[in-house]
Amino acid sequence: MPDSTTLFSKFYVCFKAVRDGWLEGCRPVIGLDGCFLKGIVRGEVLSVVGRDANNHIYPLAWDVVCVENKETWKWFIDLLMEDINGGLGAGITLISDGHKGLLQVVKERCPKAEHRQCARHIVANFNKRFTGQAYLKLFWRAVRASTMEKFRGVMEKIKSIDTHA
Structure with missing residues (x-):
C-alpha cells in the first residue's frame, strides 16, 4: 500500500484430491520452480509439479x-513435505533450478532426497560460456543418454571440441 502497510504475506495451496492423486498415481519425482507475477499485484509463484503415468505435467502444490x-x-x-508425508525426503527426487536459497533449504529440510538441477537451467548457464549449435546438440544428447556408456561417449565428443566444456 502507498502508506507501507502490508496486507499480504503469502499463501499456500495443495488440494487433497490433487495430493492423493499424486501419491497414488505419480512417480516420486517433483520439479520445484518460481516465476514472477507481473501487473498490479507483484510477487512470485512457487510451484511443485510431478509427472503422471502418461508423462504429463501434474501440478501438485503452489504458493x-x-x-x-x-x-x-x-x-x-515444510508445508509440501508435510502434505505428501515426505519426511526427510527419502525416496523422493527433487529437480530445480540453481536458486541458492532453494538449494540450501533442500539440504536442510530434505537431506535424504535425491536433488538434481534442471537440464534447461544447466544448458542456459553452459551456453553463456560455450556457444554454438554443436555444443547444444551434444549437450541434449548427453542429457538423453540412457546408459553410462552412451553418456560418456557424448561427453568425449564435447571434450574433443573443448576440454573445458
Whole structure:
C-alpha cells in the first residue's frame, strides 16, 4: 500500500484430491520452480509439479509469496513435505533450478532426497560460456543418454571440441 502497510504475506495451496492423486498415481519425482507475477499485484509463484503415468505435467502444490528467498522456500518445502508425508525426503527426487536459497533449504529440510538441477537451467548457464549449435546438440544428447556408456561417449565428443566444456 502507498502508506507501507502490508496486507499480504503469502499463501499456500495443495488440494487433497490433487495430493492423493499424486501419491497414488505419480512417480516420486517433483520439479520445484518460481516465476514472477507481473501487473498490479507483484510477487512470485512457487510451484511443485510431478509427472503422471502418461508423462504429463501434474501440478501438485503452489504458493504465492512476496519474494523468492530461503525463508519462503523453507516455508513452502515444510508445508509440501508435510502434505505428501515426505519426511526427510527419502525416496523422493527433487529437480530445480540453481536458486541458492532453494538449494540450501533442500539440504536442510530434505537431506535424504535425491536433488538434481534442471537440464534447461544447466544448458542456459553452459551456453553463456560455450556457444554454438554443436555444443547444444551434444549437450541434449548427453542429457538423453540412457546408459553410462552412451553418456560418456557424448561427453568425449564435447571434450574433443573443448576440454573445458
